[in-house]
Amino acid sequence: MxxxxxxxxxxxxxxxxxxxxxxxxxxxxxxxxxxxxxxxxxxxxxxxxxxxxxxxxxxxxxxxxxxxxxxxxxxxxxxxxxxxxxxxFAAFEDDGARGGGGAGPGGGEAGSEGSLVRAGAAMANAAFIEACREHGLGGMEFLIAVPGTIGGAIAMNAGAHQGSTADHLRRVRFFERGRGIAEEPADRFEFAYRHSTLRGQLGRVTLAGAFALAPTPPAEIAARLAHFQAYRRETQPRDFPNCGSVFKNPPGHFAARLIQEAGLKGQRFGDAQVSEKHANFIVNRGAATARDVLALVDLVRRKVYSVSGIELELEVQVL
Ligand SMILES: Cc1cc2nc3c(=O)[nH]c(=O)nc-3n(C[C@H](O)[C@H](O)[C@H](O)COP(=O)(O)OP(=O)(O)OC[C@H]3O[C@@H](n4cnc5c(N)ncnc54)[C@H](O)[C@@H]3O)c2cc1C
Structure with missing residues (x-):
């Protein structure tokens, strides 16, 4: 041009x-x-x-x-x-349907689960959960501890505590290169563990999602939120910047345990360090560079492979 x-x-x-x-x-x-x-x-x-x-x-x-x-x-x-x-792109809408029907703007896809809510991709997960709580709708409280946006949660199929974003996602509004803006059922996007075909790198931009949620007593929602937040506080580092889990859990294993068993907790490369609290987190102790993080990632992968024979796959997106 x-x-x-x-x-x-x-x-x-x-x-x-x-x-x-x-x-x-x-x-x-x-x-x-x-x-x-x-x-x-x-x-x-x-x-x-x-x-x-x-x-x-x-x-x-x-x-x-x-x-x-x-x-x-x-x-x-x-x-x-x-x-x-x-x-x-951060709007929130509740179709107002409760209980068995599920009819409304979402076309009844909530079915017997209750209600469809629609959230823009720029909405922060914490704001989404708060809006759901205000509307008496539960099921996705696990997102409270995933510090991202709804667009990121959909693209990555974010999950925790046995729940995942795709379990509740019914429809997606998105942009696709060469096609424009469309809205389609969620099952088109090959959701799997921390994976979907909605990621930006694949020429798509997620604009909004419609989620099926169930009417839930406020006390139940509050209890789940408190439990998930307490668990995070106990198990994850909060004192230094990080990007959550660096590696995916290999089938049948926990990446954190493999890294710990390879003796890598606390290992440093410059200011990048394998967290002392959670071995699948790398923390930035102040002046870490991307180069430091990548050198540490490389070291972790090699050492874990030599100790366990298991190859760790990155969860974090290296641009
Ligand atoms: C302390 C901490 C704890 C974490 N715990 C968890 C956890 O328990 N479970 C979990 O799954 N993740 C966890 N994560 C990782 C992260 O929070 C999630 O992957 C989250 O969903 C990423 O959302 P984001 O908006 O930050 O996306 P980004 O990190 O900005 O992007 C991630 C990917 O999503 C794509 N993307 C983002 N928005 C869009 C969009 N609108 N359209 C298309 N593609 C898009 C990006 O291109 C990129 O490929 C944790 C991270 C931290 C820092």
């Missing part, structure tokens, strides 16, 4: 905020990484469509960022465009 894609973006995006050479460090929970060549805070679907026209014409790399709680941004930053969904 001649004339510069930067100028084209400035000209074509009407509602969104654009920043060039935008620091991303504080846009991730690890607090690591260089700047984005261009960071777009998207505020309308029209802008999303316009953005992809420019990005595709200029063959730019593009990454969709949620709350950055599961990503490692390289020290040199990210070339191309990083998009984050803004407030326009």
């Amino acid at each position: 001649s004339g510069g894609w930067q100028a084209a973006l400035r000209q074509r995006l009407r509602d969104s905020r654009l920043r060039f050479d935008a620091p991303l460090r504080n846009a991730t929970t690890l607090r690591i990484g260089g700047p984005a060549e261009c960071l777009v805070e998207l505020e309308s679907e029209a802008d999303l469509l316009a953005l992809f026209t420019v990005v595709d014409a200029a063959h730019l790399p593009l990454f969709v960022l949620g709350k950055g709680s599961n990503v490692l941004v390289p020290d040199q930053g990210i070339r191309g465009v990083v998009i984050r969904l803004g407030r326009a």
Whole structure:
């Protein structure tokens, strides 16, 4: 694209905020990484469509960022465009149906489970859970301890305490390259453990999801929330920035146990350290770089393999 894609973006995006050479460090929970060549805070679907026209014409790399709680941004930053969904994509709606029927805007897909709620992809998980609690709807309290957005939870099929996002997801509104904006049943997106085909890297942007939830007494919701939060406090490091579990649990094993058994708790590379509290977490003790984290990841993988014969697969997205 001649004339510069930067100028084209400035000209074509009407509602969104654009920043060039935008620091991303504080846009991730690890607090690591260089700047984005261009960071777009998207505020309308029209802008999303316009953005992809420019990005595709200029063959730019593009990454969709949620709350950055599961990503490692390289020290040199990210070339191309990083998009984050803004407030326009953070709405919450309850179809109002309760009990057996489930009819309403969601087309009755909640079935006998009760109610369908719709949440925008930019909504923080904690805000979503709070809204569900206010509406007397339960089932997804496990998300209280997953510090991301609904878009990230859908893309990653986030889960905890035997629950996963896909268990409740019924429909997804999304953008797809070459197709535009569509809404489809959730079973189209190959949900599996920490996996779906809705991730930004696959040319899709998740815009909203509709979830089936059950009417639940407030005391029951409050008890589950308190239990999950207490469990997190006891088992996870809270004193240093981190990105949650670095590795997926291999079938039949816990990554944390394998790392601990390989004698790696507390192991450091620069300011990146295998957490003393939870061995599947790497913490940033202050000035860790992405390079430090990757060196530590490499060491952990090699040592775990030599001790157990098991290859650890990354859960965190290395950009
Ligand atoms: C302390 C801590 C505890 C954690 N505990 C858990 C846990 O118990 N269970 C668990 O599953 N995870 C856990 N995580 C990891 C992380 O919180 C989840 O993966 C979360 O769902 C990521 O959401 P996010 O908005 O931060 O996404 P990001 O980290 O920003 O992105 C993650 C991936 O999702 C994609 N993505 C994000 N938004 C969109 C969108 N709108 N459209 C398309 N793709 C998108 C990104 O491109 C990227 O591939 C934890 C993290 C931390 C820091």
